[in-house]
Amino acid sequence: MVYLSKLPNIVEPKTGLLQFLFGSDIPNDRALLIDALDTSRSLTFAQIKKKVLQFGAGLQDVCDFRKGDVMALYSPNEYNYSIPLFGAIAASGITTTANPNYSVEELYYQLDQTKAKVLICHASNLKTALIAGLRAGIQKSNFFVFGNEVVQGVRPFETALLGHREAVLEELSFEQAKERVALLCFSSGTSGRSKGVMTTHTNLTSNVAQYLELDKHAIDPTVDRMIGILPLFHAFGLTVNLNCALYLGLPLYILPGFELVSFCNTIQKHRITFATVVPPICLLLAKHELVSNYDLSSLRLAVCGAAPLSAELGRETMTRLPNLLIRQGYGLTETSPLAIIEPIDKTIDGSTGLLLSNMVAKIIDEDGKEVTKQGERGELWLKGPNIMKGYLNNPEATADCIDNEGYFHTGDIVLLDKDEHFYVVDRKKELIKYKGFQVPPAEIEGILLTNPIIADCAVIGVYDAAQATEIPRAYVTLKDPTTASEDIGKLIMKYVADQVVNYKQVRSIRFIPVIPKNPSGKILRRILREAAQEEDKLILSKL
Known part of the structure; x- marks a missing residue:
């Protein structure tokens, strides 16, 4: 049995990612990306657009960066993380995001797989970046760091790449946007070593549109404020925090990572209303004694993802923070990442929610047959505009998980209730x-x-x-x-x-x-x- 989304269909955006994000009717002077630990460091909508285009031009002029080239971004969260992230795309290239804590071998593997030409890193991981990057063949002159200081001979990108010239965005047809890779996050897929997930412009724009079709009436950018503690190198933080904030014009207070005191202090001080979280954060909010020292009453909406949230823990967290509604979402890097999410007006304990707009699903039992009865378990197969193009340099792995009909085989075992709310109950894959x-x-x-x-x-x-x-x-x-x-x-x-x-x-x-x-x-x-x-x-x- 084929399951169709119960939500209204969206019209898939037909432009490139940056035309989509920057085409919104947002006041140019609105501060959107804010350093939560030092709010004097922030970027307005106009500054973001200008710096992204300057960065793209700098790549072209300084690094001989050409269409299809790859830039690696190896840094913890920074308020200006979006500048190199989108700057490489502005130069008609591709960004690959790496975990800032990767070892030399882990980083080298990703750089080697992607054939990265430029590496943007952070002072805290520069030593690892240099060893891995030089080994991968990146020229020393193509290393840059966040900040304003030269570190070990490596220049800050703000001064080395942001000049007077601005890149001219390449106009993509709808077909080109569906084929052109913009992002290479790495995922282990259903098994084995991590693989580069080829995420296209349309994958990313569609996923923002799919999510906002569900939540657009619940978020008011002139009132709401979002906290960004999930890693921006990860598809969840990148799409739901960064891309959605930019498209909506929603102020995003960015922390380097999760730490309970700074998380609670930021919510209290800036009256944060919206957060993306994972179950271990919910556990701390539900049980840690420090939480009682803060006024978190402004926090009213959270999306929990990356792993299943138990019904019990969800209830316990919302009991302690009675103004907060926590909803689960489900997705993978391969789905850009959101595929399923609970609607605000009908949340069910333990459910990951409904299929997002324009998505189709099947549930397949152990015999390879489609499940037809309510409550029967099976592997979730998904199809929609947010499904990745495939795995980088790995057609075999792509063919193993995307079939001839375009369904992505998730490796997760689910069941549905009578209202077609999904529940993740097990994992077929070894991950x-x-x-x-x-x-x-x-x-x-x-x-x-x-x-x-x-x-x-x-x-x-x-x-x-x-x-x-x-x-x-x-x-x-x-x-x-x-x-x-x-x-x-x-x-x-x-x-x-x-x-x-x-x-x-x-x-x-x-x-x-x-x-x-x-x-x-x-x-x-x-x-x-x-x-x-x-x-x-x-x-x-x-x-």
Whole structure:
């Protein structure tokens, strides 16, 4: 059975991303992007447009940046993050956003995959950027930093690239906008190592239009203010925070990342009304004693995504903050990212909501047949204007997840109620979601197997209620089983931590005599997950 969105259809925007974002009727002097920690640093709508075009011209003139070239953006959130992000697109190029905490190997992999020509980084990660970027073949003269100071010989982009000339935006036809890649975020997809997601101009413009068809009447840019604590390198923060704020003319107060005190202080001081969050933030809002020290009564609307929010935690958070309505949304980097969201006037505990406008879905059971009965589980397949073009340099992976009819196979198991509200109930894919970030087990297993004391291993996600997230757990078979101990476990976890970004770190270790596998050698993660569940039951029985 094919499910169609119950929301009104949108007319897909037919222009490029920047024409779409900058074409809104917004006062030029309205401050839209504001440093939440230092509000003297901000950008008006007019300044954003001018600086983006100057940056694009600077890329062309200083870096010989041409149509289709890639610029890598490797920085924590900054109030002017949008300038390089959109500046490369203004130069008819592509931006790839990287986690600012990536290790040298992780960053090098992304730079090598995308063949990035220019790298914009931050003083805090410049050392890593230089090692990875030079190894990837980026010229030293094409490195730039945020800020106003030259750091280790690397110039700030504000002075090196923003000159008098402004780039002329290339006018794209509708067909060109649907084909032209604007953004390369990286996702692990349904399995394996991370892949560049080719997100087109139309993917991005359509997703803003799809979301606002649902929420446009609930947001008043002259009154509402949004807080940006989700990472802007991630599709969720990039689209729902940055793109929507610019299109609506909604002031966005940007923090470098999430920290509870600065989050609460910003809401209180600036009377923030709208936030995007993930379940671990909801957990802190519901339970942390510090929250009681702040007046968060202005916060009235939040969208929670990146991982499922339990009905219980959602209720507990809204009980503590009675003016706040939290709604779940569902999506992936491959869906640009929003695909499903709860409507404000009909939220249901535990539901991720309704299909966004212009979207079509199927639910497919284990036999590959379409589910036809209410409440039956199956894998969610999605089709719409926000579905990515494909994976960079990886037609095989693209063909594995986008079928001949254009449906993207999400790897998530869902069911529907009688009103066609979706509920995510399981995951078919092996991916672990730690605090909203993707952790591919195969990548961590590959690192573990380079440790000389390890004979075999497997990594799974185990839900930790205390953190409201899955955590990566490694099951390890040692070459000498008699050496298994808590100290050896800590050494193994450090071995991984030294090579990966924080969210990919192994959080717990279990030593077992043999890793369960099928006859073809595939790890039977189901058996390990069942063992973890039994262990949890045993612990609870002793409490």
